[in-house]
Amino acid sequence: MSSTESSSAAVYRLPIRPVDAKLILSNGKQEEVTLFLATVTEPRRAPESLDEFLNGSRRFIPVESKTNGKRQLVNLDSLQRVEVGDDAPILSRTDANSAPCVDLIRIEMMDDVVLEGTLASILPPERRRTSDFFNMTEMFIPLEVEDGVTYVNKRYIAKVWL
Helix, strand or coil: CHHHHHHHHHHHHEEEEEEEEHHHHHHHHCEEEEEHHHCCEEECECCCHHHHHHHHCEEEEEEEECCCCCCCEEEEHHEEEEEEECCCCCCCCCCCCCCEEEEEEEEEEEEEEEEEEEEEEEECCHHCCHHHHHHHCEEEEEEECEEEEEEEEHHHHHEEEE
């Protein structure tokens, strides 16, 4: 590749912000990785949140393994959960006409793992029930747990206790 091609390619690369995470796959395998979130997204003109990263239009996300440093693409449908620290960039679902809802919930996954935590959401007045939140189109929901935030793929939830 010539230096002209190299500098041209650099123009099209997005600035990224690394986020440490643990991926729990549907087959039970776990992997410590680094996720790569954009520093600016449209239309918000703000740093990309994990909500946007996991619930966007792409089906495969880029990650870098903490074990061997190799980069890979992971199919979002294969992810059961994504665990991140307390400092993870979580999108508040804000709207000028909304009020916050906080629910303490217990989730039983299809593999019998039970998660307990806080589900914080900002929903419009006509959609404030917990069931409304679980029936939104977003596939991954953030659950604040004791040691951070777990993004749960709704496809793998068996039950939710309110």
